[in-house]
Amino acid sequence: MSKKKVIIIGAGLAGLSAGCYLQMNGFDTEIFEAHNLPGGLITSWKRKGYTIDGCIHGLLGSSPSHPLYHLWNELIEMDKIDFYDSDTKFVIITKHNRRFFEYSNLNRLENYMKEISPEDSTVIEDFINGVRKLQDTKAYEVMLKKPREFFNVLDYIKMIKFTPMLGVMKKWLNMSAEEFSNQFKNPFLSEATKSFISPILFEMFVLSEMDLRRSGYPIGGSLKFSKLFERKYLELCGKIRYNSKVSKINTIPNGSPKLDKACGITLENGETYNADIVISAMDGRTTIFHLLNGRYVYKKLLDIYKTKELNPSLINISLGVNKTFENEPGTLIINLEHPLSLQDGSIYNYLKVRIFNYDPTLAPKGKTFINIPLETKNFEFWSELRSENREKYREIKTVIAEKIIELVDIHLDGLKRNIDMVDVATPVSYHRFTHNWKGSIQGWANENIFENKPIKKELPKLQNFYMIGQWVQPGGGVPTAFLSGRDLAQIICKRERKSFKRTKI
Numbered sequence: 001m002s003k004k005k006v007i008i009i010g011a012g013l014a015g016l017s018a019g020c021y022l023q024m025n026g027f028d029t030e031i032f033e034a035h036n037l038p039g040g041l042i043t044s045w046k047r048k049g050y051t052i053d054g055c056i057h058g059l060l061g062s063s064p065s066h067p068l069y070h071l072w073n074e075l076i077e078m079d080k081i082d083f084y085d086s087d088t089k090f091v092i093i094t095k096h097n098r099r100f101f102e103y104s105n106l107n108r109l110e111n112y113m114k115e116i117s118p119e120d121s122t123v124i125e126d127f128i129n130g131v132r133k134l135q136d137t138k139a140y141e142v143m144l145k146k147p148r149e150f151f152n153v154l155d156y157i158k159m160i161k162f163t164p165m166l167g168v169m170k171k172w173l174n175m176s177a178e179e180f181s182n183q184f185k186n187p188f189l190s191e192a193t194k195s196f197i198s199p200i201l202f203e204m205f206v207l208s209e210m211d212l213r214r215s216g217y218p219i220g221g222s223l224k225f226s227k228l229f230e231r232k233y234l235e236l237c238g239k240i241r242y243n244s245k246v247s248k249i250n251t252i253p254n255g256s257p258k259l260d261k262a263c264g265i266t267l268e269n270g271e272t273y274n275a276d277i278v279i280s281a282m283d284g285r286t287t288i289f290h291l292l293n294g295r296y297v298y299k300k301l302l303d304i305y306k307t308k309e310l311n312p313s314l315i316n317i318s319l320g321v322n323k324t325f326e327n328e329p330g331t332l333i334i335n336l337e338h339p340l341s342l343q344d345g346s347i348y349n350y351l352k353v354r355i356f357n358y359d360p361t362l363a364p365k366g367k368t369f370i371n372i373p374l375e376t377k378n379f380e381f382w383s384e385l386r387s388e389n390r391e392k393y394r395e396i397k398t399v400i401a402e403k404i405i406e407l408v409d410i411h412l413d414g415l416k417r418n419i420d421m422v423d424v425a426t427p428v429s430y431h432r433f434t435h436n437w438k439g440s441i442q443g444w445a446n447e448n449i450f451e452n453k454p455i456k457k458e459l460p461k462l463q464n465f466y467m468i469g470q471w472v473q474p475g476g477g478v479p480t481a482f483l484s485g486r487d488l489a490q491i492i493c494k495r496e497r498k499s500f501k502r503t504k505i
């Protein structure tokens with residue numbers, strides 16, 4: 001029997017993951033990618049001998065003690081990746097220029113905070129105990145066992161039962177960093193904890209994994225990581241066509257009125273390719289409203305696209321510095337004396353400075369790669385500026401980089417006089433290279449983890465068509481992209497009455 005032909009649009013992690021698992025299960029897949037590289041948002045680029053990165057901070061499931069590790073390991077050799085686990089999550093520099101060490105090790109963090117302020121022991125213990133409760137992986141085991149689309153009532157009950165102390169989670173989900181910091185009697189702890197992530201539950205999730213050293217940074221950076229999936233896909237005899245931007249998803253009537261099926265794609269250059277199944281692993285909005293011309297949108301989906309918040313994009317400042325910073329931590333949070341206002345209207349009270357002294361592969365010997373991401377939601381400003389006045393666009397990028405260098409130089413001795421590379425990516429850069437809506441780096445905002453449900457991977461009036469990636473799961477992210485591709489392969493296998501295989505056939 002001939003194999004079913006599947007076209008996947010986009011060689012980001014979601015597309016590569018779906019491609020690998022479908023190849024393993026006897027489908028004939030082909031990925032069409034607009035760019036000339038795999039990975040989508042999980043990328044790096046070269047400039048003046050530096051590798052510019054900023055995507056993966058820590059890979060959830062980097063250690064075998066986390067259930068996700070074994071899923072990653074189905075596609076890439078996890079034991080061959082060199083993961084770096086930082087001893088501090090952040091070092092926070094307060095406005096009064098004191099450094100707070102947010103240790104990843106919970107015992108160390110607890111003792112350190114209690115030494116600073118014994119009178120705050122109750123608040124500290126409440127927080128640390130809460131983080132420990134999040135380390136239980138039983139809920140993950142239920143969640144990762146099968147796609148959410150296959151869940152029955154019993155699975156949901158199990159998931160809720162195993163979700164560590166639901167009440168405790170709700171408590172921290174409803175608490176902002178400001179509210180948390182107000183609980184401390186000690187002024188230094190109160191000031192430092194204002195820089196924790198809001199809601200505090202998100203801060204706790206990250207700490208819970210860092211303590212167990214299960215969310216390490218893969219040495220070599222993001223593109224190197226993406227290329228591992230590309231390699232696996234090619235080993236499985238998958239085919240990728242780069243520089244192949246898809247402009248249309250072709251559909252034909254499927255017998256009954258008002259029901260169509262996807263039958264292939266058309267590229268920007270006019271070439272058409274036929275398939276039994278089409279998967280979009282690219283920007284959701286472009287897929288629904290342009291490639292499908294808005295023909296299959298339904299009310300709920302339309303409401304989502306009209307009303308839901310997006311995750312921000314970035315003004316991403318990367319610096320190459322002709323100096324090492326071996327005594328500095330991996331990430332500094334610098335609270336600014338005065339808020340910083342940028343030309344696009346964004347205002348920042350602090351800077352996050354990532355000092356990649358732990359990944360020497362990103363810089364020439366004796367030098368350091370440093371990255372300062374600034375979140376912004378004003379895509380329109382950057383897009384209009386670049387298209388109307390390219391010179392001004394470049395000038396504003398330079399002015400912003402200079403300002404940031406001044407501010408960071410106060411805390412990193414010798415930074416300014418040793419700069420030998422500056423690169424500024426804007427929301428337009430993210431849009432140009434990945435075509436994500438407004439340059440969003442993580443799709444939909446995860447406003448409330450208890451309420452945000454996955455968006456359906458299928459459109460009700462279009463058969464043989466699926467969507468995966470960061471636009472079908474609020475919050476987006478690296479594990480989400482990977483899992484959505486894997487989940488879809490299981491869904492397709494079930495439809496085709498195949499048992500799902502996770503190894504090379």
Ligand SMILES: Cc1cc2nc3c(=O)[nH]c(=O)nc-3n(C[C@H](O)[C@H](O)[C@H](O)COP(=O)(O)OP(=O)(O)OC[C@H]3O[C@@H](n4cnc5c(N)ncnc54)[C@H](O)[C@@H]3O)c2cc1C
Binds near residue numbers: 054055433481
């Ligand atoms: C700087 C940065 C920091 C991040 N930090 C984190 C983090 O700490 N933790 C975390 O979990 N996540 C993080 N993310 C987010 C994470 O990388 C993404 O959510 C995830 O990689 C999305 O994967 P995807 O496959 O869904 O989409 P994408 O990576 O966007 O892939 C889509 C692919 O489709 C291609 N494409 C688009 N349109 C077309 C077309 N018409 N034809 C053909 N191909 C097309 C694109 O070129 C792209 O390759 C970060 C991202 C960035 C950029």
